[in-house]
Amino acid sequence: MKKSYSIKLIGGEKSKLKDGSSPIGLVIRKQGKRKIMFLGISALPEQWNSDFQLYIVDSRKKNLHPDREQNNKWLAEVKKRSDKILEEFEENRIDWTLNQFEQRFLNKSKHTGVEGYFQDYIDKLDRSGKIGNKKAYENTLGILKLFDSKFSRLSFNDIDLKYINKFDEFLRVERGLTNATIQYYIKTFRALLNKAIKEGEASSVSYPFGKTGYSVSALEQESEKRYLPNDYIEKLKTAELKSYTLRWVRNLFLFSYYCQGMSFADVAALKTDNILVFEGGRYIAYRRQKTEGKDSKIIRIKISDNIQQLLDWFKSNTQLVENYLTPCVSIAGYEGEKLYDHIRGRYRRYNRHLKTLGEELNFEGIRLSSYMSRHSYAMRLKNSGVPEDVISEALGHKNLATTKVYLDSFQKDEIAKANELL
Secondary structure, three states: OOOEEEEEEEOOOHHHHOOOOOOEEEEEOOEEEEEEEEEEEEOHHHHHHHHOEEEEOOOOOOOOOOOOOHHHHHHHHHHHHHHHHHHHHHHHOOOOHHHHHHHHOOOOOOHHHHHHHHHHHHHHHHHHHHHHHHHHHHHHHHHHHHHOOHHOOOOOOHHHHHHHHHHHHHHHHOOOOOOHHHHHHHHHHHHHHHHHHHOOOOOOOOOOOOOOOOOOOHHHHOOOOOOHHHHHHHHHHOOOOOOOHHHHHHHHHHHHHOOOOOOOHHHHHOHHEEEEEOEEEEEEEEEEEHOOOOOOOOOEEEOHHHHHHHHHHHHOOOOOOOOEEEOOOOOOOOOHHHHHHHHHHHHHHHHHHHHHHHHOOOOOOOOOOOHHHHHHHHHHHOOOOOHHHHHHHOOOOOOOOHHHHHHHHHHHHHHHHOOOOO
């Protein structure tokens, strides 16, 4: 069997050391890729036997390396250790990566399997202040450990299509979760697996997703997207509400609706410095927290009369803290995880009040929830003949395919209504 490694002089002028010698490296190869591990020794071309991958020891030769015997012993140890690692990979049927070989060789494995990689990434998210993402990975790690009692001993090679299908069955049957929640866990797990493959910590051979693998998009297509018909929206706008709580909840829902279906988390984060003046008027400018990152785009929403009226109402009728534009955050001084938990608590309260609001307005067959502002906005544009690429831009989607899946899901409601007329 052909060796997956070689020991050689690493040539090139840039590689040469001050004394003119070249460093010696262990070159690992797999599937057209290679990684060089420098061994801390060097040689001149005339001191090196490239066929035997050793220092020349023939005393008849001139300019022999003074440490040739000692260095050759070290190289023999390198070969022995490399062979042993590859044999272990072979015996355990591990589809190893270049990074995995390097870590095993240097006895500095950064991660103890999937769980270790999970935890390292959670810690990284915590340090960078990405609390929402951190919670998603913490929750996913927690449910995986409930699903698999041996998860702490799992390697990435164990994650195949069969494993993901069993995980889906566990979430669906034993936990009784909806498609939306199953999608939340599996998308997070997939993102971690993609990251591990990109970093060389996992192999793509047993990858359980993709064209012939587990379909996460199927979950999205099956997730029910509910929206308010136009007459319900009008009723919501004009209803006389005696309860102060229901009035501010109604106005917060409408604010989200007018702001292109902005999510509660994004509404909660808005501050006065999110209002900017551009040519043509004043705008709310922000990045979606769901897709926040270096490649996420800034969404600009022109402040219409409806939006301004609601901002004025919040300012006059609610107790705004710090520089927040809405009453979603009700306690000053919170930041980081404490702020995240506070907003999550307010979000749950908001949805409870929305349910009560829907019941008071007799929205038959509809449980009013925060997501409906976004769904209703998207459906209003669709029914008005707005092109899908424009809707995609308004919703802040990264690609049109996401928008197509999103809008197609509304068609099921329309078909169901049509069937009732038969």
